[in-house]
Amino acid sequence: MANIEKRPDGVWRARYYDETGKQHAKHFGRKVDAKAWLDEVTASVVRGDYVDPKTARTLLRTYAAKWEKVQVGRDSTLSVTDNAVRLHINPELGDRRIGSIRQSDIQGLVKTLEGKELAAGTVRNIYDTAARIFASAVDDRVIPSSPCHRIKLPKDDKGEIVPLTLVQVRSLEAGMGSLGAAVITLAGSGLRIGELLGLEVSDVDFLRRTIRVQRQRAQSNELIPPKSKATAHALRHFYASALIAGGASVKQVQTVLGHASAVVTLRTYAHLWPGDDDRTRSIMDAVLSPPKDSARTENAP
Numbered sequence: 001m002a003n004i005e006k007r008p009d010g011v012w013r014a015r016y017y018d019e020t021g022k023q024h025a026k027h028f029g030r031k032v033d034a035k036a037w038l039d040e041v042t043a044s045v046v047r048g049d050y051v052d053p054k055t056a057r058t059l060l061r062t063y064a065a066k067w068e069k070v071q072v073g074r075d076s077t078l079s080v081t082d083n084a085v086r087l088h089i090n091p092e093l094g095d096r097r098i099g100s101i102r103q104s105d106i107q108g109l110v111k112t113l114e115g116k117e118l119a120a121g122t123v124r125n126i127y128d129t130a131a132r133i134f135a136s137a138v139d140d141r142v143i144p145s146s147p148c149h150r151i152k153l154p155k156d157d158k159g160e161i162v163p164l165t166l167v168q169v170r171s172l173e174a175g176m177g178s179l180g181a182a183v184i185t186l187a188g189s190g191l192r193i194g195e196l197l198g199l200e201v202s203d204v205d206f207l208r209r210t211i212r213v214q215r216q217r218a219q220s221n222e223l224i225p226p227k228s229k230a231t232a233h234a235l236r237h238f239y240a241s242a243l244i245a246g247g248a249s250v251k252q253v254q255t256v257l258g259h260a261s262a263v264v265t266l267r268t269y270a271h272l273w274p275g276d277d278d279r280t281r282s283i284m285d286a287v288l289s290p291p292k293d294s295a296r297t298e299n300a301p
């Protein structure tokens with residue numbers, strides 16, 4: 001229910017009741033302004049994006065604390081999220097009302113993080129945490145929209161992966177002495193170092209030449225579930241590059257490496273797949289080239 005009425009002092013009062021029955025009112029000098037405000041509120045209710053003005057006054061750190069309490073995931077992942085909020089997001093924006101934070105403020109946060117000389121990947125992780133917080137605030141109708149849009153993020157400074165050669169792998173194997181078998185296992189399976197350290201004899205099927213990843217050993221030396229359900233990173237990259245050179249598809253590489261999606265696989269290894277230009281030329285040559293016996297057929301009596 002909504003209405004507009006003129007008070008004895010000549011001021012126009014517009015008021016409405018939200019879905020919980022709570023009354024909201026605002027005063028205007030002109031009736032036309034009161035009606036325009038009420039029409040805007042009514043439209044937002046119809047669209048389903050109505051937000052109680054008072055909720056937007058919540059401090060970002062207050063909402064972020066509430067948001068963190070309901071997050072689920074691995075302890076290591078939750079720790080990264082907490083560090084992003086506690087060490088970076090709250091110090092910069094935590095004491096601001098969540099509804100007052102704009103796109104330029106988020107871009108300013110990214111700029112500040114870059115000034116701290118943090119790695120590009122770290123800056124992206126912190127920004128991703130902030131984006132998740134604001135997306136949740138939109139879902140909870142605390143704010144009408146998220147300021148995390150069209151944000152320019154630093155480019156990954158890691159560069160393209162350059163896999164080890166077979167000679168380098170064998171050299172590393174020889175240099176590791178009695179641990180050389182671990183080098184070959186990593187290079188030949190794509191396991192993460194934690195997954196290798198979590199292996200037990202029963203996890204290896206020597207007859208079928210397969211390894212079941214049941215657990216991994218964390219930095220705390222605790223055995224925990226593997227990173228994914230499906231390091232020593234250089235040897236893992238060698239394994240991936242060997243698969244790609246052998247003709248494996250993006251989906252195959254994603255599956256054996258345990259990546260959450262093909263996007264992760266392509267982001268890391270796209271440059272190792274054969275170029276599209278060469279593939280396109282080969283396809284068109286095959287289509288347009290005349291059959292081998294075409295000349296003989298044309299000249300046949």
